Amino acid sequence: MTQRASLLQGTLDLLILKALSTGELHGLGVSRRIEQMTGGTFAVQPGSLFPALHRLEESGWLTSEWEASENNRRAKYYKLTKAGKRQLGEATEQWNRVALAMAKALEA
Amino acid sequence: MAILARVASLIRNLTRRHRIERDLDEELRATVEMLAAEKVRTGFTPDAARRAALAELGGIESIKEQVRDVRAGAVLDTLGQDLRYAVRLLRRYPNTVIYAWRAKGTVLSDPPAAGDVKQPVFGGVLEPDIVYVGFELSDVDLTTGDGWFFVLQEQPTEPRFGFDLPPLSGGTLPAITTWNDATWAHAGTDAGTYLRIAGNPLANAEHDQVKFVSNSAHLAALTLQRPMRVAVQARELATLP
Numbered sequence: 205m206t207q208r209a210s211l212l213q214g215t216l217d218l219l220i221l222k223a224l225s226t227g228e229l230h231g232l233g234v235s236r237r238i239e240q241m242t243g244g245t246f247a248v249q250p251g252s253l254f255p256a257l258h259r260l261e262e263s264g265w266l267t268s269e270w271e272a273s274e275n276n277r278r279a280k281y282y283k284l285t286k287a288g289k290r291q292l293g294e295a296t297e298q299w300n301r302v303a304l305a306m307a308k309a310l311e312a
Numbered sequence: 313m314a315i316l317a318r319v320a321s322l323i324r325n326l327t328r329r330h331r332i333e334r335d336l337d338e339e340l341r342a343t344v345e346m347l348a349a350e351k352v353r354t355g356f357t358p359d360a361a362r363r364a365a366l367a368e369l370g371g372i373e374s375i376k377e378q379v380r381d382v383r384a385g386a387v388l389d390t391l392g393q394d395l396r397y398a399v400r401l402l403r404r405y406p407n408t409v410i411y412a413w414r415a416k417g418t419v420l421s422d423p424p425a426a427g428d429v430k431q432p433v434f435g436g437v438l439e440p441d442i443v444y445v446g447f448e449l450s451d452v453d454l455t456t457g458d459g460w461f462f463v464l465q466e467q468p469t470e471p472r473f474g475f476d477l478p479p480l481s482g483g484t485l486p487a488i489t490t491w492n493d494a495t496w497a498h499a500g501t502d503a504g505t506y507l508r509i510a511g512n513p514l515a516n517a518e519h520d521q522v523k524f525v526s527n528s529a530h531l532a533a534l535t536l537q538r539p540m541r542v543a544v545q546a547r548e549l550a551t552l553p
Binding site: 230231232249250251254255258259262270273275277278279280 | 335336338339340342343345346347349368369370371374375378379381382383
């Protein structure tokens, strides 16, 4: 069984942006997509997920719309804005630099 | 138009909190339903699925509280900007009068019948920046029929000349259909500086039978700033039961 890890500060926003990079999803869909992308390593708790989604929307990186879900229920779908796509690119680059530096430091 | 845009933004932010609250409530309820449906598909009874979904979501009230904190910060930021603007507006136009006017559909009941316009019964200023007015209107008055508008009206004063500020949102400038639509940006000039006549982008433009810029009378006519009047549906401002 995969061991669940705690999310580092700041990585949740990046994971949400990445989860939405392939298309719009509702809150639960974002959570499931993150679990799937990380092979079950990260399970985002709703208590962290919803405030983060709303924060990213306030920042102008996401927009949301009410639409019918896959089961014909009404659900609020989030999608990346242009600014959100830019932010995903910048945050990914920054993350890669940090990850590389950490890996180097730990091997030293 | 810049003034109208800022007042509209103020109204949106005042009403936005109610919409966010309703939206969040519905979003979390929909999430519980989707989670419960997932569990029913794996063999849970509907009741057990709902209980398990609620447990998985954790404390709904606590999630709402955290989202409110995120949203309130943003609302307060923009609301603060709008209120500062409204205060500057009243300082710049201290003769602005505020009164209530009965609504007819989505517009003012014009011409007003007897009793359709109410003046404030009290008012005052709390230094440094709060202006308050009180009207003899109850919740029932505001919710019955078409309700009431609150009107902010600049009193005619000495003529002022100039253009409006360009739209705050930036982007392509709206087309001019009347000289009242023209902004400093249309005139290729920064607000507050001198209007450049030679080589102006508006050269030879003609609206309202006034040409840019044939003579000083035309220049005065096309830059005359008319007094503004803004009406806000009272239901959008008041917290009603």
